[in-house]
Amino acid sequence: MNHSDTSHTLTPPRIDSRREVARSRLFAVEALELTFSNGATRSFERLKSGGHGxxxxxxxxxxxxxxxxxxxxxxxxxxxxxxxxxxxxxxxxxxxxxxxxxxxxxxxxxxxxxxxxxxxxxxx
Known part of the structure; x- marks a missing residue:
């Protein structure tokens, strides 16, 4: 698959909820509940800056x-x-x-x- 192919547009998933699940002095962990265009749901966690960068x-x-x-x-x-x-x-x-x-x-x-x-x- 050619990743530079722009002949079709992907629909980003809907963010159903987000919440902070942990925090340190430097980082926060955010949990996201996502629903994709095909109906599939997923839970993701991501690091976020806990401060000003x-x-x-x-x-x-x-x-x-x-x-x-x-x-x-x-x-x-x-x-x-x-x-x-x-x-x-x-x-x-x-x-x-x-x-x-x-x-x-x-x-x-x-x-x-x-x-x-x-x-x-x-x-x-």
């Missing part, structure tokens, strides 16, 4: 280098190299948050910040 910065002080930080990662339970990142504070826009995190974690401020992409933790 987060930013990750690809900081390039020159065309040949990217700034990285070494921080403890709870998943692999060790220190790893990673891009600077952090939560967006209430009232902050993503660009301001990115520059603040870059200054806090790397000691650099940016003259120019260009948003590259917006991602979802769990699009499905």
């Amino acid at each position: 987060a930013v990750m910065i690809v900081a390039m002080p020159d065309p040949d280098h990217v700034l990285m930080i070494r921080e403890y990662a709870a998943g692999p339970e060790q220190y790893v190299l990673t891009l600077p990142k952090g939560l967006i504070d209430p009232g902050e826009d993503p660009v301001t948050a990115a520059n603040r995190e870059l200054m806090e974690e790397c000691g650099y401020g940016a003259h120019n910040i260009e948003p590259l992409a917006e991602l979802s933790l769990a699009p499905n």
